[in-house]
Amino acid sequence: MRKTKYTLMLSAFLVSLAAAPTLQAKTLVYCSEASPEGFNPQLFTNGVTNDASANPIYNRLLDFKYGTTELIPSLAERWEVSPDGKTYTFYLREHVKWQSNKDFTPSRDFNADDVVFSFMRQKDTASEWHKVSGGNYPYFTGMGLDKLIVSVKKLDDRRVVFTLDHPEVPFLADIAMGFASITSAEYADKMMKAGTPEKLDLEPVGTGPFQLAQYQKDSRILYQSFAGYWGGKTKIDRLVFSITPDASVRLAKLQKNECQIMTSPNPADLPAINKAANITLLHQAGLNTGYLSFNVEKKPLDNLKVRQALALAINKPDIIKAVYQGTGEIASSLLPPSMWGYAPNNESNDYNPEKARQLLAEAGYATGFSTELWAMPVQRPYNPNARRMAEMIQSDWAAIGVQAKIVTYEWGEYLKRASQGDHQTMLIGWGGDNGDPDNFFSPLFSCAAVSGGANYSRWCDKPFEALIDAARSEADHTRRSQLYQQVQQRMAQQIPAVMIGHSTVYEPIRNSVKGYMISPVGGHRFEQVTVE
DSSP states (O other): OOOOHHHHHHHHHHHHSOOOOOOOTTEEEEEESSOOSOSOGGGOOOHHHHHHTHHHHOOOSEEEOTTSOOEEESSEEEEEEOTTSOEEEEEEOSSOOOOOBTTBOOSSOOOHHHHHHHHHHHHOTTSTTTTGGGOOOHHHHHTTHHHHEEEEEEEETTEEEEEESSOOTTHHHHTTSGGGOOOOHHHHHHHHHTTOTTHHHHSOOOSSSEEEEEEETTTEEEEEEOTTOTTOOOSOSEEEEEEOOOHHHHHHHHHTTSOSEESOOOGGGHHHHHHOTTEEEEEEEOSEEEEEEEOTTSTTTTSHHHHHHHHHTOOHHHHIIIIITTSEEEOSSSSOTTSTTOOOOGGGGOOOHHHHHHHHHHTTOTTOEEEEEEOOSSOBTTBSOHHHHHHHHHHHHHTTTEEEEEEOOOHHHHHHHHHTTOOSEEEEEEEOSSSOTHHHHHHHHSSHHHHHTOOTTOOOOHHHHHHHHHHHHOOOHHHHHHHHHHHHHHHHHHOSEEEEEEEEEEEEEETTEESOOOOTTSSOOOTTOEEO
């Protein structure tokens, strides 16, 4: 990895941290699958990073009620919306305490200055903070909030006003997502004056239920319960993320009670887990989609017939059987079947190598071509075994004369290189964050998301853009649903990506864990959990 000021400071932070205390009875250990990219969710879209930062450390103006998609007050106790839908006034919660660390002790409670700072850092390209830690805000720009939000202004310490360019139906749900976490303006100011602004993103200070105590990259993250948390002290004293990339090792740790909750078990292990003593296998239909992105900026993937050919050559039923092993279903759309507005395109599941070869010939590639196929190094709920999936796609493409070299990198490096457009084809996926269809389309395939970094297909299609813009602004639910059906039709025609599968989310937990639920909007939250 290229040494940047950001990564060097992170390394220094890891070295400086003291050894963690011995685990005690009120410690919960969660076996996670990878290291976070950082500790500021404004800068990333990765679920692993969101789990490690947004959920334990920070709060947002609104949040989702635990285990549901219902919006509830958080740092904003209430809000008002103007009749034209373009002005939102938020009334902020009083007596909310900030955490502290070795470099910062807050002198005041949370107030409107923090809200203005957190959003304007992402919006205002002229701000001295905008370029800190890379200056890329993939959710904020990918969802078009940099254009939608005209201003964020403080009326007084307890009131802040957002002015929008136009009404947008999912706005409240959007700002309940991790990227809208509120950071401390006072801490930011102190770090900027000290010449170490990146510390804001590496050594986080939030208002959330847990505060960061120690991070050892590729090993573990230790959090302590934040005694000053406005929502009341958590039922556990310590939360540990045991970073364990191998699912078999995660399961072994769970069985030995070295962790009490694990993510992403191997599908082949589910029958045995279901029968295991002292373990409960939670499961829920996932709002997720695993897919293959084509980088349409690179030849020959800019050619629609080539993309059609590669899609037709993939044997989806065999992949679902071998990779998901009974835990998934074929994806016929970017939207999962349980999402409103879902409109499957069953033709996208056709497996026809003969037609694929014909299309390649028509495109001028009768003898095929060579390409790279990137495979994720980690398990994710939407793809339990990316390496195996890549090998099967590699074999399918070889049958039509396309030679694919499988490439992988460490998870953070994989995402970084992909956001730069270094890949040709790549396996990736998405888990819904807020229960709205726009949460799938805008962050992943809008024109803004090309520069924002989350549009890995680097596909900017004006008819598609017009449809998602119209859908975001449409107040009538039926009409919005119809617009999203047209959005899906446009994607099926242009094939910026091949939708592969939707999975059921499985999470094994020890029976000693009480109060834990799988989140329908993805991620893992532990503030309601206790261990007996």
